[in-house]
Amino acid sequence: MDGTTTPHRRAWRGPAVALAVLAAVAGLFLALPEPGDERLAPPAPGFAVRDVRLFDGERVVEAATVVVRQGRVVAAGAGVAAPADLPVIDGRGRTLLPGLIDAHVHTWGDALAETLNFGVTTVLDMFSDPGPHRELRRTREALSPRAHADRFSAGHLATVPGGHGTQFGVPVPTLSTPAEAPAWVDARLAEGSDFIKIAYEPRSAEGLGPPFPSIDRPTLAALVAAAQARQRLAVVHVSRLVPAHEALQAGADGLVHVHADRVADAELVQLARARGAFVTPTLAVIAGFDPTPPAPGARRGNALLAADPAVRPYLTPEQRRGLEQAPPTRLVMFRLAGALESVRRLHAGGVEILAGSDAPNPGTAHGASLHHELELLVQAGLSPLQALRAATSAPARRFGLTDRGRVAAGQRADLLLVAGDPSADIRATRAIERIWKNGAAVERRRYPEAP
Numbered sequence: 001m002d003g004t005t006t007p008h009r010r011a012w013r014g015p016a017v018a019l020a021v022l023a024a025v026a027g028l029f030l031a032l033p034e035p036g037d038e039r040l041a042p043p044a045p046g047f048a049v050r051d052v053r054l055f056d057g058e059r060v061v062e063a064a065t066v067v068v069r070q071g072r073v074v075a076a077g078a079g080v081a082a083p084a085d086l087p088v089i090d091g092r093g094r095t096l097l098p099g100l101i102d103a104h105v106h107t108w109g110d111a112l113a114e115t116l117n118f119g120v121t122t123v124l125d126m127f128s129d130p131g132p133h134r135e136l137r138r139t140r141e142a143l144s145p146r147a148h149a150d151r152f153s154a155g156h157l158a159t160v161p162g163g164h165g166t167q168f169g170v171p172v173p174t175l176s177t178p179a180e181a182p183a184w185v186d187a188r189l190a191e192g193s194d195f196i197k198i199a200y201e202p203r204s205a206e207g208l209g210p211p212f213p214s215i216d217r218p219t220l221a222a223l224v225a226a227a228q229a230r231q232r233l234a235v236v237h238v239s240r241l242v243p244a245h246e247a248l249q250a251g252a253d254g255l256v257h258v259h260a261d262r263v264a265d266a267e268l269v270q271l272a273r274a275r276g277a278f279v280t281p282t283l284a285v286i287a288g289f290d291p292t293p294p295a296p297g298a299r300r301g302n303a304l305l306a307a308d309p310a311v312r313p314y315l316t317p318e319q320r321r322g323l324e325q326a327p328p329t330r331l332v333m334f335r336l337a338g339a340l341e342s343v344r345r346l347h348a349g350g351v352e353i354l355a356g357s358d359a360p361n362p363g364t365a366h367g368a369s370l371h372h373e374l375e376l377l378v379q380a381g382l383s384p385l386q387a388l389r390a391a392t393s394a395p396a397r398r399f400g401l402t403d404r405g406r407v408a409a410g411q412r413a414d415l416l417l418v419a420g421d422p423s424a425d426i427r428a429t430r431a432i433e434r435i436w437k438n439g440a441a442v443e444r445r446r447y448p449e450a451p
């Protein structure tokens with residue numbers, strides 16, 4: 001141990017996930033573009049895909065036909081006939097999936113268009129400007145064609161005065177005591193928040209922890225109770241094992257990072273399972289912050305993603321730079337290897353895992369990094385099919401999104417057609433041939449390399 005550093009600095013060498021959020025929200029109040037009146041446009045007439053391998057959100061159906069009309073799936077399965085009055089796409093050799101759901105992002109600027117460009121049709125935003133809530137809530141209900149993903153959002157996150165989220169020179173509503181929790185939650189719901197996100201980064205009894213204050217444990221419990229009393233999910237940002245325990249003991253519905261200071265212990269696995277809580281590990285952002293040098297001749301996973309010929313043409317120049325950048329700090333707490341092992345233990349112990357990237361933090365890119373997250377989840381021991389569920393039906397079920405995450409009659413026709421079989425090789429999700437949002441074809445944007 002280095003005697004020249006204070007105990008708290010020595011232990012808090014790697015608040016990477018906390019920093020990740022800090023970095024991400026730096027652009028928080030650059031507003032999303034106004035979606036305008038696109039919700040008034042009529043839905044696309046429809047199409048069918050025949051003889052396709054279908055991943056319906058839960059399982060694979062071979063030689064299926066899927067029929068889409070007026071923005072919705074009207075039939076899907078092996079015995080379905082292709083109608084004569086619609087264009088029919090030959091699905092042989094391909095797999096049709098639900099549009100993907102990224103369960104942890106932060107959105108501003110062109111985020112929702114960048115996201116859709118990679119077949120991610122819905123995002124769960126874990127902290128951003130509540131300003132666009134109302135318009136985005138209206139458009140996400142419509143079945144009109146659109147050029148951006150749908151957003152469900154926490155809006156502001158729960159934090160204390162001076163806590164993280166407050167440092168951007170704009171007013172952020174804070175709270176410090178349990179008594180304030182019900183009114184704080186009511187204010188978020190009045191703004192249009194879909195769920196409640198709480199940043200919980202307390203210092204330990206020894207004073208170990210981040211160099212900024214946090215919601216305390218009684219306030220955490222009061223926020224969780226207030227959210228759940230209003231039939232809303234309470235999800236918690238943690239980065240260390242002990243706060244992860246405490247968040248679950250407070251009744252959190254989910255943890256939106258896997259902690260990364262130590263590998264998950266059996267008690268955490270048991271507690272998460274007993275409480276029915278999910279974990280969204282955000283391995284892609286941990287990979288982006290891991291300072292471990294790659295093996296000689298190897299490249300970092302994020303840089304490999306940017307170099308993938310199935311991915312690179314569709315990344316903006318800024319996204320390429322973001323994926324290729326070195327870890328932004330030398331903080332050592334966050335090691336991908338330990339996080340992978342924690343996910344392996346949680347998954348093996350029966351804890352539900354959701355796929356989320358934490359884009360656009362350093363080392364990540366909207367849309368693309370969800371494909372990286374899927375690959376990392378398979379490295380952590382999920383089967384490709386389980387990883388696909390973690391990015392489709394599982395987040396839809398957990399967040400109450402009843403019209404998406406599956407391919408079935410009545411579902412919104414958010415669809416992704418890829419070459420090959422991602423239920424055998426997860427990297428096939430990147431081999432995108434077509435994307436549909438609300439049953440309308442999405443024209444993918446390509447970005448030429450800088451000369």
Ligand SMILES: [Zn+2]
Binds near residue numbers: 020105
């Ligand atoms: Zn985040």
